Amino acid sequence: MAAPHVLALPFPAQGHVIPLMEFSHRLVQHGVKVTFVNTELNHALILGALVSKDGSSSLGGVDMVSIPDGLGDGEDRKNLARLAEAFLEVMPGELEKLIGRVSGSSVSAGGEELTWLIADASMAWAFPVARKLGLRVAAFNPVSLAMFAMRMSIPKLIRDGVVDEKGWPKRRGTFRLAPGMPPLDTTELSWNRAGDPKGQPVILDLILRNNAATHLAEAVVVSSVQELEPGAFALFPEVLTVGPLVSAEYKPAGSFWAEDDSCAEWLNAQPAGSVVYVAFGSFAIFDRAQLIELAEALALTSRPFLWVVRPDSASERWLEDLRRRAGPRGRIVSWCPQQLVLAHASTACFLSHCGWNSTVEGLVNGLPFLCWPYFTDQFLDRSYICDVWKTGLQVAPPPAIAGEAVRTVEREVIRGKIEELLGDEEIKVRALALRDVAQRAVGDDGSSRRNLTRFLDLVRGSAS
Template identity: 30%
Template sequence: MMVDEGKRYGAHILAVPYPSQGHVNPMLQFCKRLVFKGAKPTFAITNFISNTMCPKSDTVSIDTISDGCDDAGFMQAENVADYLTRMEIAGSKTLEQLIQKYQDCNNPFDCIVYDAFLPWVLDVAEKYAIKGAAFFTQACAVNYVYYYAHHGLLTLPVSTPSPVELPGLPPLDLSDMPSFIYVHGSYPAYFAMVLSQFSNVEKADFVLVNTFYKLEEKVVDSMTRVCPKLLTIGPTVPSLYLDNRVENDLNYDINLFQSDSQLSTIINWLNTKPPASIVYIAFGSMDNLPKTQMEEIAWGLKNTNFDFLWTVRASDKEEKIPKDFVQASRDKGLFVHWSPQLEVLSNKAVGCFFSHGGWNSTFEALSLGVPMVVMPQWTDQTTDAKLVQDVWGVGVRVRAEADGIVRREEIEGCIREVMEGEKGKEMKRNGSKWEDLAKEAVSEGGTSDINIDFLIKIEFCVPLLVVSSADAAREILKTHDPIFSNRPRSSVASGIYDCKDIAFSPYGEYWRQVKSICVHQLLSNKKVQSFRNVREEEVSLMVEKIRTSCSERSVINLGETFASLANDIICRVALGRKYSDGEGGRKFKKVLETLGVLLGAFDVGEFIPWLVWIKYVNGMKGKVKKIAKDLDEFLEFVVKEHMDERRRNGNDGGGENRKDFVDVLLEIQRNEEGGFALDAISIKALILDMFAAGTDTTFTLIEWTLSELIRNENVTMKLKSELKNIARSSSTITEEDLDKCTYLKAVVKETLRLHPPLPLLVPRESTQDVKLFNHDIAAGTRVVINVWAIGRDPKLWEDPRKFCPERFLNSCLDFKGQFQLIPFGAGRRGCPGAAFALQIVELVLANLVLNFEFSLPGGRRGEELDMFEGEGITIHRKFPLSVIASCESACN
């Protein structure tokens, strides 16, 4: 089809159904709802379906992909597994081509709604940074049973004789379970397919279920607790039979089977019959009932003496239905090869629907208030039958004999119960109730209507809120902290360890668990103090190294010196030893620098999703892939080294006192403490966190502080005086002395005000709509806290550009409890390593200022030192801080 070049709509949504009648129709109907809402859906069907369907849709744009079986569809494959494999291979490739085609025409997709039977579609959507919405075509109750099976929460095979109880569902006997569970081991390929719906659904932006809230209220609530992105959007039944909101919406538009040429004959025949007098029989396109069962249905119908309309294949009628029954039923029944099911069910003559109980048929009957007799055959039909009879009260389930055949007496009794019994009257009343509630759900303001509105609020750009005032920061980080504690997905962090670190992982149980591990095992006050000897030893080594250069009057690159110091301390604390001397360690430091630059780089695709392709052109994607490989090589080596050490010394890693952070993580992984499992990726992501956050920000803060001290000689002299008074005759400031260093702490605070290592805090994302200062902030808004601007706000700070530590003397201003100075963030996502970093920074600065004087090369005066900033998520000096150190004054 031709693509409208340059034309934009409310939201462009690509729908990809599983290529079978029961999946194509509900998704196409959903697309027509999107049209009514002002969105632009494109319906992507397979080439085979496109060539055989009848008729074409005149309300929804249709395009095609390949399932690898273009000539004959499913029949071209050897079996189900072969078909699914072919479709994933060919479908992924042609779906990418389809996406690129619309991008090239400036009409990109904002969201892909895909059948949950095709989870690979979400992988393609993620590759192009397009939102993905999984579409579940079956009842929520059935999906929830499969969810339990997929996650191992339902032990298979089910062996208990007692009913199985799942949250939100009635007690289910084994025969009430979906057939793949009821008869465990039957149709393994189909069972694998229904379970695969949950293989990556947690990554989907939306989970759409073809039901409505009041129909399955309890199970929807239960499933939403484990799948919070769930939205009910049904019933997906043409508007004519509900509320007429979609103009000329008379049918599903697509039929994969040849229509009966005598369509008008069916409706005309029904119109001659009295109300509620017809039994309508249809068992769907997938069912193939045995001859014995067809005979029992026939004679059961004959015994009821009710008129009937029976949709049956021509071959089945000829081969399986008794000829004398057909002959005897000329005045009582009408046999057709195909029927317009919705038109039939909506006809007043129909009083009972006798079917297999598949979800589409059940949902249509429910939405039109028609009572049912259900004879389930396989897949979800057994569970649907349970709900029809015992939960919704709109039908009766026939019971089969031991040989699996339902006898004519059972069929006759069930039909009579629906058509003329007292229970049948109650079923009709219940049917009317559900019909009204179905209309309510899709009417304006109904639950499904609201959910569809929510879905199509997809914007062409991601909404962005930049916070540059302390008052607004307080609202975000304190008043509404739970709402703003999520992280937007970072393409760089995703490419490293799939956002499994503390900094970039989404707000939720995983984040809480890994943060707790890091805080208790590395960053608590008690743990920070326990590493005192490590910090003092490394600072002492650095001082001696600088002292050696004094006699040579050589130029020292302090930025490099501080980076090595921070890296060595983190290595000893987290990894048990230093790695800075080896080639691997030096490469690791270089990769960390590149990572910082990439994390701070502007990725336009994160803000304008349809421009995601730019990162493939500008090289960003390739750079991320390369550093991901380099980082993983080093961290894999570190983890393997620790595992080998554990094997040599036993599982205690050589004793409790020798355990470092990696040992602790490996122990948690092995023991699954508290039921929480750490995988290998999570372990490496948390190790990386310690370096990326701990090394970069620490040495950057030391470098900026010393730069300000070089530029402000009076501040340096005042600080040196304080330190000499505390050290007395010693040349060392210990951590014990730091509490007395009041002016030093003021100097560090003033540096953090003017030079916060992260001038823009790691972005947050709102998880629900909220009002801030009378402004409506939508869910999904990306929030950036501009710490740099707040620190220089003239409304908060007198002479804000001046370096003046005195402003913090005799002041209660600190890093917690107020929002004028928040270099480490605040609230739930505040930096947990602040105390660890500050301890290093203060110890380093105290000993440097006490022992040395620093001057600029070439005889330049201190105030001539440039203060240009570099780029990256952490703002370094653009040019390294190179100085000449002298120790004469310190020695005196």
């Protein structure tokens, strides 16, 4: 029997590329050939960030190819509405041509025939393209099961009077989609918190299109753990939860920036359970006033801290100022191997934007969180951490209305929250208990291990 050959297509953003790449590594480990499709820009970033400069287009056994995203040089790819408009115009045709090239080259070289497309659920427009060319399709969700449920339930939210037909809230206050799910304020719905409010119609339209195309998928895979989200799982019991997608053995997972490997050596020199790790993902941007308040707050704690400040989020002059304020206990880096940092014995807590990848990576290492969400699904993730699992605290509330100016959080508030979190023994106990739940899921006969096997059986069934 020939090995199955899968084409993997992420949404073109760092937080989507990494979990699908991690899932691709799992498939490769079980004998599945994976060809991973990035946009041309992201493809170049990933190759440029690799330590090895051998020019290889393979990443840990995963072959990488690229297609255009429809945007020109210098256009803002953090503008999600503009990005969505561009790739909907260009990528379907480019994907069709790519599938033809990959299929032809594999067969002519005596390799595995391309049989499946696994696409990010936010790229479900690709399902009809793949089906037309004879591929079977699966949807991959790099978000919580609750967020998948929230997006799929937009018609219900409209019927229940939570939002209007344009997705905007009809009333103020919190609601739960189902018992056991996290509460969410109506002002914090992901499609209304994805950047400039003027782009909201494009974002909502993309979500609704993707929802409609999801019925073409033979399987829906979610980067989560069934036992961590029982309320959402009760709504969608057919999904295959396969998380946590965190490797005990670190492998390259498609980082857009070069990782500062010296972080590990610095952490080795710190006392156990002492370091405040600060990272806000690949999108969040703070103004200079907020960066200064955060730097001063971290210095005031008198604790060692490791702070990731992306190259695109602060000028060199700002960075010099932040390093001066950080003093000898603080280390500021542009990017780091986060999974290694979170697993290190010296790391005490995670001050985070609460992206789902970061949430799961911190959770699987039993760390308490300080939550500072920035946009989209991060507010729902914060609600899990603070209101359901009770393994963290919120630094400060976001603006009440999307597009409203963000207030600067002062240093004493931040310092106080860090001290409160690290002094709360009950939070630490709950965090360690969740770590054990997550680790059991990928152990022998764990729910995620069983679901991975089910998915592998499905994919292998198409190979001949």
